[in-house]
Amino acid sequence: MSSGTITRAGTTAPADQIVRYTFPERAAHWINGLAYIYCMVTGLALFTPFMFWMATVLGGGGTIRFWHPWVGLVYLVTIFWMNSQWGPDMAPIPEDDQWNKNIESYIKNKDDAMPPQGRFNAGQKMFWKGMFWCTLILLVTGVILWIPEMLPHKAWAHFLLTVVVFLHSVAALITIGLFIIHVYMSVWMTPGSMKAMMDGTVSSRWARAHHRLWHEKVTGRKN
Amino acid sequence: MSNGTLEVKAISGHRGGTPGSGVSRDYDVCKLVDTTTCIGCKACEVACVEWNGYEFRDTTFDNTYQTMPETAWNFWNLIKFNEVENADGTVSWLMRKDQCMHCADPGCLTACPADGAIVQYTNGIVDFNQEHCIGCQYCVSGCPFNIPKFNSATKKVYKCTLCSDRVGAGLEPACIKSCPTGCLHFGSKEDMKFEAERRVKQLQANGHADAGVYDPDGVGGTHVIYVLNDAKHPEKYGDLPADPSVPFFVKMWKGPLKWLGGLGIAAGVLGVFMHRVRYGAKNVEGEENRA
Numbered sequence: 021m022s023s024g025t026i027t028r029a030g031t032t033a034p035a036d037q038i039v040r041y042t043f044p045e046r047a048a049h050w051i052n053g054l055a056y057i058y059c060m061v062t063g064l065a066l067f068t069p070f071m072f073w074m075a076t077v078l079g080g081g082g083t084i085r086f087w088h089p090w091v092g093l094v095y096l097v098t099i100f101w102m103n104s105q106w107g108p109d110m111a112p113i114p115e116d117d118q119w120n121k122n123i124e125s126y127i128k129n130k131d132d133a134m135p136p137q138g139r140f141n142a143g144q145k146m147f148w149k150g151m152f153w154c155t156l157i158l159l160v161t162g163v164i165l166w167i168p169e170m171l172p173h174k175a176w177a178h179f180l181l182t183v184v185v186f187l188h189s190v191a192a193l194i195t196i197g198l199f200i201i202h203v204y205m206s207v208w209m210t211p212g213s214m215k216a217m218m219d220g221t222v223s224s225r226w227a228r229a230h231h232r233l234w235h236e237k238v239t240g241r242k243n
Numbered sequence: 244m245s246n247g248t249l250e251v252k253a254i255s256g257h258r259g260g261t262p263g264s265g266v267s268r269d270y271d272v273c274k275l276v277d278t279t280t281c282i283g284c285k286a287c288e289v290a291c292v293e294w295n296g297y298e299f300r301d302t303t304f305d306n307t308y309q310t311m312p313e314t315a316w317n318f319w320n321l322i323k324f325n326e327v328e329n330a331d332g333t334v335s336w337l338m339r340k341d342q343c344m345h346c347a348d349p350g351c352l353t354a355c356p357a358d359g360a361i362v363q364y365t366n367g368i369v370d371f372n373q374e375h376c377i378g379c380q381y382c383v384s385g386c387p388f389n390i391p392k393f394n395s396a397t398k399k400v401y402k403c404t405l406c407s408d409r410v411g412a413g414l415e416p417a418c419i420k421s422c423p424t425g426c427l428h429f430g431s432k433e434d435m436k437f438e439a440e441r442r443v444k445q446l447q448a449n450g451h452a453d454a455g456v457y458d459p460d461g462v463g464g465t466h467v468i469y470v471l472n473d474a475k476h477p478e479k480y481g482d483l484p485a486d487p488s489v490p491f492f493v494k495m496w497k498g499p500l501k502w503l504g505g506l507g508i509a510a511g512v513l514g515v516f517m518h519r520v521r522y523g524a525k526n527v528e529g530e531e532n533r534a
Contacts (some may be wrong), residue, residue, distance in 0.1 A: 066356040066379065068501050069258040081357045081377035082398070129522045168380040169393045173313060181384035182492035185354075189496055193504045197511050204515035210525045229527040 029139075029238070037221040038238060045105050046220055052098035055091050060199065062088045063192050089166040092158070099155050106148070109139040115233070116142035136232035150198050157191040249411045253363040255355035263365045271367040272410060273435040274419065276340045277442055277470040278480065279454075280426035283308060283322050283338040290421035291320035291342075294406065314341060316392040319403035320418055323481030339469065339480040340418070340427070343390045343403035345369050347463030350489035351402075353497055354385030367432065367466035368407045373399040387462065387487035405466065435468060442470050461488035 029042055041049070062084040065075040075081045118135040119126070119142035125133035126143065134141075140148070161184045164171070171177040206213045212226045227235040235241075250263030288310060292299055297317035302310050308324045325337040349369045352361040360375040361382065371382075371391070378398035382391045391400045406416035414420075419429040428438055439456040446454035455474025458464050469480075477483040 068505060069256045069356075069358065070505070072256050072258070072356070072358050075357075075377075081360075081375070085377040085379055127518070127522070129525055131525060165379070168383065169395060173389055175389075178384050178386070178389070179490065179492075181380075182354075182490045182496075185381060185384065186492040186496045186500065189500055189504070193500075193507060196508055200508070200511040200515060204518070208515075208519050208524060212527065223527075226527050230525075 036224050038224060038227050038235070039220055040216040040222045040227070041220050043220065045102070046217060048098050048101040048105065049217060052095055052102060055095035055098065056195075056199065058091045059088060059095055060192070060196060062091075067189055067192075089162060092162055096155060096159055099152065103152065106140070110145050110148050112142075112145065113138055113233075116145065119143070131229070137230070137234070138237075139231055139234040141231065147198055147202055151195060154191040154195045154198075157187060158195075161185075161188040161191070249364040249366060249368065249407060251362050252365040253349075253352060254359055255352045255361035256358040266365075271365070271432045272405070272466060273367065273430065273432040274345075274405065274416065274467045275428040275430075275435040275439055275470070276467065277426040277428070277439075278337065278339050279442075279446060279451075279470060279472050280424050281322070281338045281340065282424055282426075283324060284423060285310065285322050286421040286423060287340060287418035287427065288318070288320050288322060290417040291403075292318060294409070294417035295319070295404075314390065314392060314402075316394040316401040319343065319401070325479060325481045327479045335479075337480050339483065341481065342418075342467065343369065343405065344388050344462070345403075345405050345466035346487075347465065348489060350385035350387055350462065350493060351382035351391055352385075353489055354381040354493045356381060364407065366410065368405045368410065369466075370404050370407050371400060371402060373397070373401065376400055381493075385490060385493045387484055387490070389482070432464075432466065439468055439470050443474075446470070446472055457483065459484075459487050461486050 029039055029045070058078075061071075061074050062078060064071040065073075065078075065081075065084060066088075072081075075084050078084050115135040115137060119137060122133050122135075123143070125131070164181070164184045165188060168181055171181065206217065210230070212222055212230075216222045216226075224235065224239070227238075250266070251261050252263045254261050289299075295317075300311075300315060300318055303312060305312070308322075310321060311318065314321045319342055321341045323339045323341050325339070327335045327337055329335055345368055347367065349361070349363060352363055352369060355361045356379060357375050357377045360372055360377065361369065362372060363369045376399045378393070378400065380391075380393050380400060382400055383393065391402045393400050406414070406418075409416055415429040419427045428435060430438075436456070436458070439458075443454045443456055451472040453473045453475045455471060457469035457471055457474060457477055469477075469483075471477060471480060473479060477485050
């Protein structure tokens with residue numbers, strides 16, 4: 021992609037390329053992704069002794085204890101940034117039911133059985149919803165874990181702290197599961213998607229194969 | 244405060260073995276607090292602050308004899324004064340020396356994620372190594388006795404060391420040395436239990452039918468034990484829990500969740516690889532596909 025004029029999703033670019041992600045969308049995604057990876061690695065270091073060596077690699081336990089919540093805030097803010105850009109495209113459409121019903125065919129790469137999809141398919145919407153809600157749990161529990169010294173030294177507060185640590189871990193583990201699938205699908209399973217998030221563009225062919233309704237909408241073509 | 248002369252039995256946030264696990268001779272230390280002979284003189288409070296080299300912090304006057312409401316990061320030994328009304332209308336004035344109980348199954352150590360920040364010696368002492376502490380305060384949530392205290396300036400957590408530095412050098416803890424009535428005893432756990440039971444029998448013979456030893460099983464027993472003249476109601480002695488244990492969610496988190504989480508991550512990574520091998524990629528016809 022040589023042209024620097026990408027302004028809005030769906031703009032037709034040269035050489036039969038369609039803009040899939042604008043620069044602000046890609047920026048939000050990658051800042052979020054890097055923040056997530058830092059939080060995941062430092063979080064795992066605190067989760068299990070088998071991963072505590074990651075704390076040493078990243079500057080020691082005190083360092084990661086200081087930065088994990090701050091980087092978590094970056095992650096949080098960019099989640100909301102993405103939400104402000106993609107919220108409407110993440111809304112369910114009637115075709116999603118059929119997609120969810122045929123998810124096994126999707127997994128087995130029998131894509132002919134899948135209904136046409138909008139800018140995001142039903143699976144991407146599932147991933148987004150999972151990440152978004154887990155992030156809210158991580159936010160509420162994370163704020164308490166950031167400054168537990170503000171809690172009163174009472175039995176109920178100490179009980180709350182044990183629950184909060186547990187919930188924070190559970191929510192984080194769910195996001196790690198989603199993250200593994202997300203990374204696999206972009207890097208290996210769906211060629212072209214990494215280019216979309218890096219350069220911002222996809223080919224017409226790719227758009228029609230994976231997101232037919234979106235392709236029709238942005239090109240005005242019904243073929 | 245780490246002490247090189249003591250064998251380490253358990254280490255927080257640590258994978259693999261520990262040098263002293265199962266290799267030591269059968270000998271562990273114990274502090275016996277006979278609450279029935281405590282006169283509330285607070286010599287132990289002063290000796291503790293003095294030995295550990297802290298400044299004497301501001302006290303809080305709340306119309307009792309108690310120095311402050313609870314122990315603090317630099318005040319590890321506090322006599323709790325409790326006026327309790329008895330069934331027959333009389334009043335008991337109960338004094339209890341509050342400090343770290345040095346649990347055999349320490350919730351603080353279980354909860355701690357930092358390698359080496361909390362250690363348990365084979366003699367039973369549970370000790371914090373502040374240089375490895377990361378200030379997360381999970382130990383606070385793991386302790387059923389409300390003992391570890393956070394210092395906002397150093398971002399570290401502190402508590403009673405059972406004078407591991409003195410014990411490692413063959414001395415008794417500072418509080419024991421200062422006690423004028425002999426209500427504090429120090430020795431092997433076996434000897435202290437024997438002494439405590441002897442005292443309980445004496446109390447029972449003198450009309451304290453409910454007298455007993457406080458050495459709670461829920462945390463595997465403790466290396467600080469009490470003689471109470473009413474062992475059926477330890478709460479009367481200033482929030483001493485009747486049945487303390489490592490909190491449920493700490494056990495769940497450090498037990499099943501840790502293993503399920505680890506297995507889940509491994510299964511997830513393996514799963515997506517197997518998917519690639521079995522089903523391949525979603526190639527679009529006519530596209531140049533690199534992967």
